[in-house]
Amino acid sequence: MTDIHKAFGSTQALAGVDLEVHAGEVLALVGENGAGKSTLMKILSGALRADRGKMVLEGEEYNPQTPHQSREHGVAMIYQELSLAPHLTVVENIFLGRDQTRFGWLQKEAENKVAREALKRVGAEDIPLQKKIASLNPAQRQLVEIARALAGDAKVIVMDEPTSSLTQLDTENLFRVISDLKNEGTSVIYISHFLEEVQEVADRVVVLRDGQTVGGGMIEELDIPQIIRLMVGREVEELYPRIPHDPGDILLEIDGVSGKKKPSDVSLRIRKGEILGIAGLVGAGRTEFLRVLFGLDPIREGQIRVTHLDLSLEKKSNPGSRWSAGLGMLSEDRKEEGLAVELSISENMTLTRLAPYKRFGFFLPWLRRERSEEVANQLNIVCRSVEAPVSSLSGGNQQKVAFARLVHHDADLILLDEPTRGIDVGSKSQIYRLIGESAAAGKAVLMVSSYLPELFGVCDRIAVMRRGRLSEAKDADQWTEDEVLHYAVAEVA
Amino acid sequence: MKLLGKSPALLFGQFAGVALIYLIFFSMGVSEAFFTVYTTKMVLAQTVIVGVGALGMTLIIISGGIDLSVGSVIALSCVTTALVLKAGGSIPTAVAVGTLTGAAVGLLNGMLIVSLKIVPFIATLGTLGIARGLAKIFSNERTVNPSLESIRGLSEVMAFERDTPIWDLPPGVWVMFGLGLLVAVILHFTVFGRFTFAIGSNEPTARLCGVPVSLCKIGLYTLSGALTGVSGVLLFGQLTIGDPTTAVGKELDIIAATVIGGGSLSGGQGSVLGSLIGAFIMSLLRNGCLMMEWPNPIQEIVIGAIIIFAVALDQFRHRRGVD
Structure with a gap:
């Protein structure tokens, strides 16, 4: 050519x-x-x-x-x-x-x-x-x-x-x-x-x-x-920017949680200001685990507590109740589930929390514009206007809009499912920085990824899921990539 | 601006459509009567039934659904309104019963779609038959004729004088405008409205974002049903009898009006003003064809062709807009 x-x-x-x-x-x-x-x-x-x-x-x-x-x-x-x-x-x-x-x-x-x-x-x-x-x-x-x-x-x-x-x-x-x-x-x-x-x-x-x-x-x-x-066309100083953050009190306690098929009997603790990664094969039940936590799929047994608020007891276990409990989730499938691409950036960003823009029961769209622009700037979203449809953005910027939703909502516990899938290196690095900044701000991050270098580059602790069961979460430097892989396939191989 | 439609350009396009139709009829030498205030008022009055129905349909179509039962529901509401009046009920009671009849079928539609997880097309295809059947049972398969005194007031909804200024419109037209404003406010200035767009644009995203999707859908179909009920009440006012066999196929006119007005059957798009203009275009065409003294079959072909043309043009503009 x-x-x-x-x-x-x-x-x-x-x-x-x-x-x-x-x-x-x-x-x-x-x-x-x-x-x-x-x-x-x-x-x-x-x-x-x-x-x-x-x-x-x-x-x-x-x-x-x-x-x-x-x-x-x-x-x-x-x-x-x-x-x-x-x-x-x-x-x-x-x-x-x-x-x-x-x-x-x-x-x-x-x-x-x-x-x-x-x-x-x-x-x-x-x-x-x-x-x-x-x-x-x-x-x-x-x-x-x-x-x-x-x-x-x-x-x-x-x-x-x-x-x-x-x-x-x-x-x-x-x-x-x-x-x-x-x-x-x-x-x-x-x-x-x-x-x-x-x-x-x-x-x-x-x-x-x-x-x-x-x-x-x-x-x-x-x-x-x-x-x-x-x-x-320039130096990317670091693909995995290190932003110092310190784990604080325990935020999320999961005990013996099982879903319909997967996950089965998963227990886990996550602290504020901590990034925890979940590795495993596709189909191991990692996405299902996040979906159960977020109320998208039904929970069969077990307990989920966020700062002592028992989420599993609630009859109405749905995403709405999760957002109000301070959880936020980013879907692995940006186009099908993550974003409504025909709607505006601002709409996608603020959909989980429209209450601040209500006066006397009426939602006033112009009130949210300033806040949307602020968040878009903070996350370096390159766009003509926050009122432009998400479909007009590049993949990396779209993913940043999905992340911006979590920032706008000010979620305390962030569930990320393959947060950098299909985006370019520059955007990846920015997403990693955002994850680090969230942890530094005292948020807890639970991140699922199939890409091991990224888990090792970003996470404080890593756990591996295999057939719906979760291994012990160990500090990232106590695993090697080989060990993680081995654990992920051990029963199969 | 947003209250009125998607964008000034799109809005202009819809008004341009109306102007174009006037121009076409003018060039074909339609009688001068077509352009008079009187005819315009008449066309507006004929827009009301489809227009009010299209308001509900706009909500449904924005949410990504469809409602095929509206024609039957209009007939059912028309019959229940007549029955209340015949039994000696007051006009407010009759209006309330007619509206609630529509809301009840809407609620049924919503429940079927949400709890049995039937796609809207099929669920409302079912209630299309059910509502029509109920209308016939309630009326003993005959028209219901309340006495003339009992309907005084309601029978004048579409009445207007020949030589009054343009703003002296029949009450039914004002009802349509008022409800249109209400629906536009709901769509753009309530959380429920934002949720409606989100559900239609991408339902899994709406669910992920904590939108109570099932509840919203039930609400939407009920609200839309109530609007259809109002349409039925207005039709009764026009006919002054409760006719169980009326409004057959009206659902197609109503869907067409919404689609001409920029509604997308894949959801997430649509506007109140657009749908009302769409309904106006439909009756304007009917009227023009009538004045040209074209036979009925020709009218049907012309209107069918215009629907295809309007939607194709709209999509063409959309594609251009995206690039």
Whole structure:
């Protein structure tokens, strides 16, 4: 790809990008949100057309008009949000849009054979072909997507944040698959915010910033701070800013809490001014644990007390009562649950606590504007106006709005579920700073993450969840990453 | 400004729609009577039933729901109002009973949606049949005819004089404007209103933020039902009889008015003024077609086409606005 330009209205999304991928190479494409990675890949896959520039595939000019055409040329995209049809079976998905037919009849046997072979190549021969996608876990779905690309004879596979919903173990498996693909001569373009992963899996790195290629090179010649410098165009002093905070009195006491299926029999103490991390595999019950604590899912047994206020006894165990008890929660799924993206920043921020803006029973929207702007400034949310819809913001800024809700509410206990999923390095660092500042202000933070370096970088204590049960919470420096992983999988392995 | 609609531009667009319709009829050589104060008042009076119904529908559609039962509920309220009057009840009692009838069906809708977790489309499809059936049972499948004295006052809701100034509108129109203001205040200046937008925009987010979603929905459907009840009472005033077979298919007019007015069936969007203008556009079209002496089938086709055109135009503008 040479000199690719693309503008949306007055915004220049791509301003002259050059990109080269060799056969059998893993190329990592990195850059902050809004740098133009997704736009570039959409042009490559035919979902968008470039305003200017040229693409050459295997010596021939390549100019796909639709995603379908690009697939026929052997370019396959695997999107961040998996794009499989959940009600269809594995084999139906693999052949969706390219069914093998003879005289109008589906060639089921032939399809099954190709599908089985493709699954075998990604090391997933144990997934039954006739299983519905809906019953597979995220890692298996990902493998099916890759198998679909292979079954279509893909020469170039683009993976956009493939690991964001995978656990460490599944990620390692994916890396094995990628390296097998590479050895067979398939090229992989790998887009990720996780630079440690990039270092592990890629041969070469290209960094985009503001729609331009700003640098790159062979992976051996670059270290992470160098890549980050290229990405943000300045020094990020520290990815994990250390803000001093001291644990105080016990705030939350959890005794023998069980949910419908998970969690089971969890006990935990959290102090004010403390950051506690929960590690574990996806599906271990970490999200369910937070949801039970927050009254989103029913509690089966056990006790939850916040400064001696018994939350589990309350008949109406719902999020409303949690917010009023001083709890706040940030959902792992920003788009589906975390934010109402069509509503304004201010609306999203203040929804949990509108009472201060009421006079004589009437809610007066102009009263909250000043406070919203104050919080938005405090959190460095880059926006035209706090009345702009959340959908107009970048992913990182959206996540800051979700965090701003907790700040606006002045919650004493903050539950965070994957707080940095899918956001760029600069925003991550700012979220870590916010977490630290909250603790310094005497708030307690309970944070679930699948990304171990971040747990170790941010948390005072870490506990590991496995099949709904929670390990003892130990000081972060008493764990190693290996030990955490080992504990997370011990029963399975 | 916010009280009136989403944005000045959108508002302008809706008024422009009205102007456009006048222009089209003008260019086709409609009779001059179409542009008189008298006709305008008549069109406004014909807007009332759909307009008041559309106020309730606006609430429901903003919350991401839909209510198909409104046509039947209008008929049911019309019948109960007539029955009270026939039994010798006073007009205030009859109005209250008619309104509460609507509220009761709304409450039922809300309970079905919340406690049985039935999607609004199906739940209200069910109550569409139930309310119509009840209207027929209550009235013995005949029209209910209260005496002329007993309905004096109520029968004049749509009456107006030919040669009075433009602001001398029939009482029903003022009722519509008053209720419109009330609903707009509820939507924009109460916590309940903010919750309504939040639920329609993203229900899981609303739940996460502690919005009592179930309670709000029951409240919304009940309030909307009450407004539909008022619409039924007004229709009785217009017909002066309780007719159990009236207002069949009115729900579609009402939904169309709301959608023409900028309401989005996926929730989170809609405005009171928009819906009222939408209702006005519908009756303006009917009237224009009538004056052009187009036969009924042609009218239906024209109105159908306008609905599609209006919504397509609105979406086009929205997309442009986002980019």
